[in-house]
Amino acid sequence: MRPDTCAVAPTPPRLQAEQLSVGYGSTPVLQALNLAIADGGLTAIIGPNGCGKSTLLRTLARLETPQQGRVLLDGALIHRRPTREVARILGVLPQAAQHPDGIRVHELVARGRHPHRGWLAGWRTRDEEAVQQAMVQADVAGLADRFVDELSGGQRQRVWLAMALAQDTPLLLLDEPTTYLDLAHQIGLMELLRQLQRQRGRTLVVVLHDLHQACRYADQLLVMRDGRIVAQGAPSQVMTTELVEQVFDLPSCIIPDPVTGTPLVIPTGVSRRATA
Numbered sequence: 001m002r003p004d005t006c007a008v009a010p011t012p013p014r015l016q017a018e019q020l021s022v023g024y025g026s027t028p029v030l031q032a033l034n035l036a037i038a039d040g041g042l043t044a045i046i047g048p049n050g051c052g053k054s055t056l057l058r059t060l061a062r063l064e065t066p067q068q069g070r071v072l073l074d075g076a077l078i079h080r081r082p083t084r085e086v087a088r089i090l091g092v093l094p095q096a097a098q099h100p101d102g103i104r105v106h107e108l109v110a111r112g113r114h115p116h117r118g119w120l121a122g123w124r125t126r127d128e129e130a131v132q133q134a135m136v137q138a139d140v141a142g143l144a145d146r147f148v149d150e151l152s153g154g155q156r157q158r159v160w161l162a163m164a165l166a167q168d169t170p171l172l173l174l175d176e177p178t179t180y181l182d183l184a185h186q187i188g189l190m191e192l193l194r195q196l197q198r199q200r201g202r203t204l205v206v207v208l209h210d211l212h213q214a215c216r217y218a219d220q221l222l223v224m225r226d227g228r229i230v231a232q233g234a235p236s237q238v239m240t241t242e243l244v245e246q247v248f249d250l251p252s253c254i255i256p257d258p259v260t261g262t263p264l265v266i267p268t269g270v271s272r273r274a275t276a
Contacts, residue, residue, distance in 0.1 A: 012075060013039055014203065015060060015090070015171060019069035022052075022059050029055045031227045032069070037171075042197045042204045044214040047224035048248055053207045054095055054175050056224070060205065061092040061173050087115035091169035095176050095207075097160045099148050105159050106144040109135055112166030131166050137192055138162035139185070153180035161189065165196075172196070173205045178213070186210075190217045215239055215263045223247055239263040 016036040022029050029052045037043055037060075045053045058064045060071055062078050071078045078086060091112075099108055112134065113127040135141040138158045143151065148159060157180045164172060174193075178186040194217050196202045208214045214221060215235040223231040223238060225247045231238045244252045244265055251269035256262070 011039075012072075013037055014074050015072070015205075017060065017069065017071050020056075020059065020066055020071065021068040022055055022064055022066050029227050030059070033227075033229055035222065035229060035232070037203060037205055038220055039203050040197065040201050041219040042194060042206065042217060043220045043222055044218035045205065045207045045222045045224065046209070046211060046214050051224045052227040053224055057173055057175050057205065057207050058094070061090065061094075062086060063092070063094070084115050087167065087169070089169055090171040090173065091164045091167040093160055093164045093172075093174040093177055095179070099156075099160075101149065103148055104144070105135070105140060105146050105148060105151075105162075106131065108148055108159055109140075109162045109166050112163040112168075115167060130168055131162075134162040134165035137165055139188065154182060154185060157181055158185065158189075170201075171203045171205075175207045176209065177206060178208070178210065186213070193217065211239070211244075211265045212257070215265070216257060216260050235263050239265065 013036040018034055020033040020035075021031055033056065045056060047053050055064060059066060060078075062071070065079060073081065073086065073089065109131050110123075110127070113130060117124075117127065132141070135144060138161045140155065140158050140162050143155060143159070148156060151159065157177070161174075161177060164174070177189055177193075181189060190213055193204055193206065197204050197219075206218070208218075218235060220233065221231070221235050221238045222229060223243065230247060231243055239254060241252050241254055244250055244254075250267055253266050253268055254263050255266060257264040
């Protein structure tokens with residue numbers, strides 16, 4: 001007889017939420033959400049304006065406190081873990097980041113290294129290497145000595161991205177990272193994120209408005225409307241004309257992207273929301 005074999009229980013995802021409800025005052029924004037972020041994947045959160053995308057990302061990042069439910073990071077309540085400990089695991093690029101007056105690009109990017117340094121530790125070679133690499137990846141190395149106040153919106157966005165990259169975390173959450181960027185830098189950013197995910201095994205969660213970019217670069221789509229998740233899965237499985245009309249009130253047809261074969265949404269009419 002063959003010896004009995006013990007089944008190995010699957011490892012739970014590092015980042016997940018259970019029965020998550022969030023609101024501002026008496027206004028509910030997220031309603032009893034359950035989700036698990038696929039480890040080592042790129043998950044894009046999509047949906048119409050005001051559906052709760054940014055609130056969900058901020059709550060996963062511990063920037064908002066749930067009214068009900070919980071967010072788990074490595075099986076523990078994220079809101080009860082020390083801030084520095086969380087910051088070594090999870091990096092965040094918020095939607096409207098604020099910088100101190102009179103700070104230079106290199107100084108701001110270097111702040112991404114704070115979670116990895118002890119209270120009395122000096123600036124180390126590996127810290128400087130991480131900052132320089134992050135600035136090159138975000139295409140801001142030539143701006144290192146410039147004051148952040150002098151930069152355009154797109155340049156500032158890339159500087160904040162560099163700071164998040166310098167933090168060098170296995171999980172990275174980004175809220176509309178392509179905002180203010182021209183098309184070339186949008187594509188460059190998305191290619192960089194995919195490289196971080198595929199070659200370095202990072203887990204990425206990105207809020208996006210561009211359905212084409214979401215379908216082209218994401219492994220998983222998380223589709224929201226009115227504070228709820230209405231669909232989740234691979235773009236080829238999730239993105240349908242019925243879903244686009246249900247979520248965005250937009251008639252469309254969907255064809256294969258001629259470069260990647262991923263779904264390409266072509267609007268065929270005007271959204272009812274836009275004309276309401």
